[in-house]
Amino acid sequence: MTSSILRTTSQLLVILFLLFSAFLLWRGHNEPGGGFAAGLVAAGAFSLYAVAFGADAARKTMPVDPALLIPLGLLVALVAGLAGLVTGDGFLAGQWFTLSLGRDEVKLGSPLLFDVGVFLTVIGAVMTIIITLAAEE
């Protein structure tokens, strides 16, 4: 695809999409969002890049090869589950601690890490398929 409008706008849009995806991931626990939606938005970002610049360029933009993201995401999710084992609550029991930043407090926990694992797996899975399909043109 050689449309220059698509190329210019997609470069901006990809950044926006990725920011939005991180936003969705972070707010998922209290507002609509979460790992699956965030992963799909990020995958959409890279797919848009692939449509505009070609599959190889899209793969090079991704810091980690998508096929590697899949087991990485699963590993992160598993590690999040193991946190519960370490404290004795059982596998996948949520472990939380509070981080204070000046006046505000932030609650961080293993479910968030688990969501990150989901996020990575979704990106990896979708991008593996799309890039493989797109690369054969």
Next chain:
Amino acid sequence: MTLAVMVLSGFVAAAVSPLIVRMGGRAGARVLALLPIGLFLYFATLGPDIRDGEVIGAGWDWAPDIGVRLSFAVDGLALAFLLLISGIGALVVVYAADYLKGDPRLGRFMLALLAFMASMLGVVSADNIFTLFVFWELTSVTSYVLIGFDHEREASRKAALQALLVTGGGGLALLAGLVLIAQVTGETELSAINAAGDALRGDDLYLPILLLVLAGALTKSAQFPFHFWLPSAMEAPTPVSAYLHSATMVKAGVYLLARLHPAMGGTTEWHVLVTTFGAVTMVVGALLALSQFDLKRILAYSTMSVLGLLVMLIGVGEPLAIKAMVTFLVAHALYKAALFLVAGAVDHEAHSRDIRELGGLARVMPYTAAAAILGAASLAGLPPFFAFIAKEAVIEATLETGLAGGWLLVGGLAATSAFLVFVAWTVCLAPFFGQRDRARDAHEAPPGMWGPPVLLASLGLAVGMAPVLVEDWLLRTAGEAVLGAPLKVNLALWHGLNAPLAISVVSIAAGIGLFAVRDRTRQVADAVSALVGRAGPARLYDGGLLALNVTAGAQTRLLQNGYLRFYLIVVLASFVGLVVLSASVVGVPEMDPSLRGTAFYEWVIVALVVAGALLAVLFSSRLAAVAALGLVGFGIAAVFALYGALDVAMTQILVEALTVILFVLVFYHLKSTLRPPARAQLMRDIVVAGSFGLVMTSLVLAATSNQVAEPISGFFSDESVPAAFGRNVVNVILVDFRALDTLGEIVVLAVAALGSYAMLRLQFGKDDEP
């Protein structure tokens, strides 16, 4: 805690051994022996406490609701095995370092060997039945790797697979048996199960449980008729045969029966089944050994025979029998491992294992010959070796047994002893004495290879002359653990002129006699061997495997013919069929299709979705059809949004968008228009799709009209903030309350992605480089 660390340390060592071997070569491999030596010394320090009656244990919960724990308990029986496994393991590591010197696979070999050792240590020290099972299966897996070590050779691969399938099948049966034991007794710790023996023995399920456990034990210990994998397993490198298939892994079945004896032993079924299998194996194994010419096969069959003897003794179960069992267990491990190592040394130096080709090696391999002589004398059960004492104990046990048919056992035992004497002469005389050409080129094995067998065989002699060394802290404690009651162990070389001694003398004489007419003896043995082979379990295995492959191929060609539409039809039609079937049996539930309270905009969305579906079917352009499907998807997303499930709606919309991209990419490779379907096909599709739709609608109506229980959504919305610190209930359910389900879902996603990737690469990558 230390105990668990010790048992599991083998896995850690296994993981680093390729690295160590790469850095240090043969010396590095020898260094690895330090671990089993250290373990041996550690376990030895547990001796005094165990002698005083303590059981050393440790355990951690894993899934407490179903009784799964990682727990260990070491008593006398476990200690005996632990010492054998670690001690012989150390010697085998040293031996293997020389046997595989210069072989680039040495690192991998050590990895598998040490992993096996750790698994075996786990089997004998496990207290929780699931811990036991996990380690049991691990020994099967590591054994597979070790038997098939020469994986370039088809014979190796076949033998490894055969061993894996037979012992693995037995393992499955064992799992079923263990679960049933847990159900009946309510306990999952072996120490508690052994205390609940009466409940188990009296239960209706006793016989099925016994059969299942026996299936596991008999397959692992190569008892007749599951014995055929053991001779094939001789394809493995000799250190493996010496370690796994004589001293440790095959004894796991014996260990299991011994361990469960307090809980399950003593009933008529036990006496009949276990003793019979054991006795038959004992005689058949020894008989089959007579017709073999390969050193390792001879030893394999004789091992099978001894395992049968041990099982038979556990079947008898009386104090004398148990005492004999633990004694013979230790004695056999010492001499059999030594003899296997000797066979390996001979093979390594003279390049043959066939006794018809070997001879006169004693001149050039004096130390190995010495080990062979000592080992063979033990095999024949000659005084003053420990094996003689053990054999006397066994004969005494069979003579004194209160069981009916005890005289049969005595006869079988005497015959077996005679056969084993024959075997001993074959194994010792043939390669080392006499005159053959091969001896000229051979030379003595390196010390790393004659040292271990000499050590082991000499131990057999030393303990024989001073049995008090192991009587109390090892044999008595082991026997008491098996018996579940106090035991006296008094061993000595000379018990006076009595019946066991007479029987020993007669059988030794008979054995020498058989050897004198060895050609005739071999003829008879060959005839029996042919009979067993024809009727044989090995044939059954081969036939079964072939039938399995044929059936699998046919079924796959039928059901997995490559057409997605076919798979869908099968799935949908089966679903419809099964639901209709259950409805016809349990009756159709009430359905209340009330249309009150629906707003007009909901009907608009429904109309859009229906329109989208219809258009998708009617359009003949693929892209138009995809767009119409997108209408359906967005409509559904709107429904989700209307009901407040914003996360789901969001995900649905995103999936629709990505699906469009996916479809476009796929369609690039396909024709742009769809062929209109034939009339018959159209009818079929309408029927299947229509009935599926009707069934699903009815199911949803039935589900919403009948409240069977309190909806759990109340719990989730109540607990979402206090327990899980999140206000988005859907997300909280996904990543916290039901995180395990989500973990499963992303695994499925991963597998689907990798599968698609593989299929696409296979299809497209045909002309490209990988």
